[in-house]
Amino acid sequence: MDNYKKHVPSGAEDCLPAECYIKRNIEKKLRELFIISGYDEIETPTYEFYDAFQSGVGSYMQESMVKFVDAQGRILVLRPDMTVPIARVAATKLLGGVKQLFYIQNSFATAAPAFGKAGEFTQAGIELIGESDYTADAEVIALAVKSLITTGLANFTIDIGQVAFFKALISELKLKDSQIDELRHAVDSKDAMAIEVVATKLKLGEAIKQKILALPNLFGDSEVFDKALALSDNAQCVTAVENLRNVYSLLKSYGLQKYVSVDFSMLHDIAYYSGIIFRGVTPGIGFPIVSGGRYDELLSKFGDASPATGFALGIKRIMIALERQELLSGTYDTFAVVSSERSAHLKAFEYAEHIRESGKRVILYSNLSKSELTKAMDDTGAGAAIYFEANGNQVVL
Amino acid sequence: MQITIALAKGRLAEKAMVILEKCGIECADMFKDSRKLIFFDEKNDIRFIMVKPTDVPTYVDHGVADMGVVGKDTLMEAGLPLYEMADLKYGKCKLAIAGYPNKQDNSLTTSILRVATKYPEVAKKYYASKGESIECIKLNGSVELGPLLGLSDVILDIVESGRTLVENGLEVTEDVAEVSARLAVNRASLKIKASVMKPLIEKIQKAVEES
Missing domain, CATH: 3.40.50.800 (Anticodon-binding domain)
Incomplete structure (x- = not known):
């Protein structure tokens, strides 16, 4: 046992003074930004009951959560993200009206330790609960852009997608959840070959297959909206496209055009997203530095039907990107x-x-x-x- | 804007270059000096890095390479969140399960299928999707020896002509996946370097279709 005393478990990391100064500085700036933007800070417990994150609620990978057992034999987990805990709090303790909440807390995963993917990682984020309008989506994305600028990044892109379009497009196929997931994964990987394979396996018709095959190339600027509309006259699909078009043009009016682009094949891994979703990327790091979106059905799993949207920034990833772009500096004065x-x-x-x-x-x-x-x-x-x-x-x- | 392409050293890189040359990319140096690991196409501002095939997905995932050319088998084993934007249609073969055609499972002490393979992740996922539990035995080569020596019941491996299997008395019992060389693209790079990446990928898709 003596062998381990000088080491930390794999996935765990020390944050040494030089890094810690910069980390706290970024957190401080974000905290100030969230506060002046009208958000209230919230803390939730580090560990919760497994039930809150079970499949059907958050649909986290069971194997990626750190679990242990309490004195009564119930399963506990170290929180894998912050959105579900906040949804639980909002739906059980902060009922009624619009709630604007933010957090800067650590989340946990059993992920194989890799660069930029630690077992414990700090997330800063916001959740806007009780607003379903597209203006709320645009406002939240605008705040995500502002957050990244606040951290010191200048060159980044926020990709915006629309889960509701994909869900509506395949709704008439009456697929099982596991089949939808297989298809979703193929589209999200922009993998035409895999779409073909899944389509054959599910015996999809030629017409719908061609529509799904068109999704991976539906990314870029405003020109993609009409292409998306051409794919389906299903009322829900049309609503979903118009909703994204509204958000996009509003972001343009905010003057944020250079930071945003549209991608209809982006379909996050986490199943609780229901509408507009987005993901931010920057040179120097291959992983998203911010990710978020609308999750209108999540709160109802905890007994409150409020719509909601939000995002989380990965602080460590942002710091890695800043360092690689030679923008990382600062020490105590x-x-x-x-x-x-x-x-x-x-x-x-x-x-x-x-x-x-x-x-x-x-x-x-x-x-x-x-x-x-x-x-x-x-x-x-x-x-x-x-x-x-x-x-x-x-x-x- | 410079982009970096990761290629698997050897025969696969040569074939990839045939397609890339059709897209106007040139790198004559590549096959002259086999010790160098980095090559440039100055005209198109492209950097090539030569890596081990199994490392291509890793370089692309981390974004140190914007795209890479690698076999579907390697991508499946790596299981990383990359865009797979073109099937380059060479290096065709399949991943399959092979074993003795007539051998009955007569072991009394173990009811779990033992699978010897270079692709443990693929094997676990494949059998999980069929609802079967397996014991995976990771080997790094000569996988066919597994059933021969009683180390495993079956193997999961790349099958091209099937000759190695026949010579060892084995036979394909199930197909797992079709394999060919794929263009794997880093998710962030596609968007950040869209002005360069998008046209290049479209050219590659076209070049493959035409050939």
């Missing part, structure tokens, strides 16, 4: 480093406390020599080095 000979310690302490009262950062070292203190000033980037000699003289180095 230290006003001064202070030291003294032992006999003058009280002087040095009082001086440090005096500066600290004005809210400035001072690092006090015990018994450094003058040259050691000068080095400490260079290492920390402090603005000054103050030394107190044995006779109480204050020397600026």
Whole structure:
């Protein structure tokens, strides 16, 4: 057992001071942005009953959740994301009206440890509950764009899709959930060959197969809406396309056109999404840095029929992207480093406390020599080095 | 805007280049110096990296390569969220289950099918979809020895002509999937570098159709 004492379990990570400073700084900026945007912060427990995340609710992969058992033998999980816990809270404890909630908390997964995919990861996000209008979708996407800009990123794309279009397109086929999932996966991978295979297996007609095969190339700008409309005159499909067109043109009016694009074959893994969904990508990292969308049926699993939409930012992924784009910098702003000979310690302490009262950062070292203190000033980037000699003289180095 | 394409070293890379050359991409250096791992097509601003076939999906998943050419079998085993945007229609073969044609399962001590394979993930998924439990035995080559020596009941492997199977007294009992070379694309790259990636992918799709 002794072998493990210097190590952390796979998937776990220490956040060392230089990284932690930047992480907290990003979190602070996001917290301020969410607050001025009208959102209230919420915390939920780190662990919850497995039932809340069971299939049919969140449809998480059972094997990707970290589970343990409580004293009564019930199964608990470390929360795999924040949307389901917030839906549970909103549907049971914050009933009625519009709720705007945000969080900056860690979620957990048993995921095989890989770059950008840790077992414990910080998410910052918002949930807008009780609004079903397309203007709410646009507003939430606009806030996602603003959040990414706030973190320091400039070059990113938010891809917007519409799950309701796909769901309506295949609704007449009366497929089972597992079959829909197979088809959804093939479309989401833009894999024409796999769509063919699944279509043959499910004995789909030629007409519907061609429509589904058209989805992977339905991405780009406004030109894709008419192409999507040409695929189906089913009323729900038309509503879904018009809904996305409204959101897209509103985002354009907000002046955010350069940040957004449309993709009808984007169909997130998580089954609770019901309408507009979106995913943000940036150079330097192959994984989405933000992901979100509308989940109008999720709250009803907890007994409240409120519609809702929201998004979550992956803080670590954003930091990796910033670092690769050479935009990651910053450290503590230290006003001064202070030291003294032992006999003058009280002087040095009082001086440090005096500066600290004005809210400035001072690092006090015990018994450094003058040259050691000068080095400490260079290492920390402090603005000054103050030394107190044995006779109480204050020397600026 | 530079894009990076990951190719599997060897024969597969040569065949991929045949298609890419039809799309106006040139890289004459590639087959001159076999030790180099990075090549450039300066004219089209494309960088090629030569990697082990099984690593192609990893490079593309992490976004250090924007796209890659690799066999469907490797993609299935990797199970990563990539866009699979073209079937390049070469390197055709299939993944199949093979075993002794007439051998009855007469083992008293184990009721679980033992499958020897280079593709444990594919095997687990395939049998899970059939509702069957298996014991997977991971091998790195000469998989046919599994049933021969009693290590496993069947094998799941690539079958091209089927000659190796016949020579070892085995026979295909089930087909698992059709395999050919595919164009795997990083999800973020497709959108961020859309102005370069989209036309190139369309050219590749066209070149394959025409040939």
